[in-house]
Amino acid sequence: MRFTLLVLLSLSLHANELPNLLDHKKDDKLLPVTYYFNTAFDVIQNPYYFSQSDYRAKHEAMFKRISSFDHSVKKDGGYKKLFEDEFLTARILPNVGLHMIGGAYDKLYLYQYFKENNYPAPMVFTFALSYMGHFGNEALELTNENITSHDHIADLFFFDAMSFYLAFNPKIMNFLVSDLEMQAWHLQPMFNFEKSDVTNAGLNYIFRPDFFDSKFRPMLLIGMLNLAGVSYELSPREFITTAFGMALTDPLEQKGKFVSAFFYDNEKSLAAALYLNGTEEYRVRLNLFPEIFNFDSLKLGLLLGQKRDNSEVVGVNINLPIGLAFGD
DSSP: OHHHHHHHHHHGGGGGGSOOOOGGGGGOTTHHHHHHHHHHTGGGGOTTTOOOTTHHHHHHHHHHHHHTHHHHHHHTTOHHHHHHHHHSSTTHHHIIIIIIIIHHHHHHHHHHHHHHTTOSOHHHHHHHHHHHHHHHHHHHGGGSTTOOHHHHHHIIIIIHHHHHHHHTOHHHHHIIIIISOOEEOOOOOEEETTTTEEESOOOOEEEOOOSSSSSEEEEEEESSEEEEEEEEEEETTEEEEEEEEEEEEETTTTEEEEEEEEEEEETTEEEEEEEESOSTTEEEEEEEOHHHHOOSSOOEEEEEEEETTSOEEEEEEESSSSEEEEOO
């Protein structure tokens, strides 16, 4: 434990050389709770593969898997199979893209948030919160028997751990944020009273480099759906974007369904997002974020959606870390 703390503290030595990710979001006192729900419930966007039922029991089973590290690896085929499956197949794409690169962005953001808000040990809080969220996400993956302990162990002990190195490497993070214009476009988690579960949670990351010095820019979004599109700059730091791609239905086989999406963002913050045929079986889903309303003291977020079975979902968030949703 002492060694881990020393490593974490050493990573922050170059913090002053890193890009500032906070911007105007630094005053959000409820960010850690929102981040946990977006992270822990990220995989529920794929109802074909994962479920949030038996949440506590899955956490207990997950702890048993990773606490018996060597036994779990050998039981599921051994270290050679772990390496072949997690590093030599298409599974490495989300491992690197989401756990390493996306995780690095989030960890730097969390560290700067905790430091700005005068937490006593910002790196320790960053480590604890990020791993709480990822542990919950891995626990929900136990829904599907095709996900073995190799996936959890590779994610938690290698790719998530490596994201700390990336997060506090000035060259890497300045390249991602300044050159590739990386941003986090996470969703707005809502608790659905009628179903007693969480909806509209998830982690998304975009890259939008200004390669051509033009009002038009290429845009790539990665997450439980992967989209490519074009952004048009309406005014400085204000964009509209149209994008198309795939929402994963079988992450191991990289199979999915066609998705189209439209976005509006300003000041490096997502303000509105419309998804057609997207994740969680939403035929149509519109998210309106607080940035589009721009109220002084009211932080308002809205969700309007229709599922593929024609049921409708309405959600609202007013100054809370997680909103309330109603509908089947």
